Amino acid sequence: MKKSNKQRRAEIKTRRLERAAASAARLREKDVRLPQTDYAFALGCEPADRSVLERYNNTYGVLPAFYEDRPFTCRDCGAEEVWTAKQQKWWYEVVHGHIDSRAARCLECRRARRERLRNAPPGANLLREQTDRLRALGDAKPTASAVAEVEAALESKWWSLRVVAI
Known part of the structure; x- marks a missing residue:
């Protein structure tokens, strides 16, 4: 069987x-x-x-x-x-x-x-959105606004966001 x-x-x-x-x-x-x-x-x-x-x-x-x-x-x-x-x-x-x-x-x-977090409305999972944004910045040519965004992430309260910024 x-x-x-x-x-x-x-x-x-x-x-x-x-x-x-x-x-x-x-x-x-x-x-x-x-x-x-x-x-x-x-x-x-x-x-x-x-x-x-x-x-x-x-x-x-x-x-x-x-x-x-x-x-x-x-x-x-x-x-x-x-x-x-x-x-x-x-x-x-x-x-x-x-x-x-x-x-x-x-x-x-x-x-x-x-899956719930992935399909959440914008703003519901701010940490994921910010880490995705930082990863996208890493693939593009650096600009003044991108550098400012990375510096702000380095000062973040979220350890994982600081790691992605580094």
Whole structure:
């Protein structure tokens, strides 16, 4: 009997949730026979590169030695999801997301939210409009007004806008 992609995705999601719950239960029970670093190689765990985390995260807390699968509830639809250790490693070490950030929405809700923001009326998503304008200025020949606009963006309260201006 062939399964549809929807059925396969549901099975994968169920296995991830079970694996995350089992991993969390194992980590709550400290095994005195194993040193703390051996937990990093458990199923559903990825070792963290602390040198990358130290460079891009200004935190007073302890940086993780490894990432573990984390179950979460989607903020919009309430679906049970798993933020996998590999996804966390990508988020924190490649994208340089803040170490205290957590997954909040499932993939479908993230896509729907992006589409809503993309189709919003003018002025509703000012940050996106300004970053798009700055990117367009970067492709054109510099003028006095363009330079003034870039300088104003460099003084912006929005960090991402300052990054685009740079």
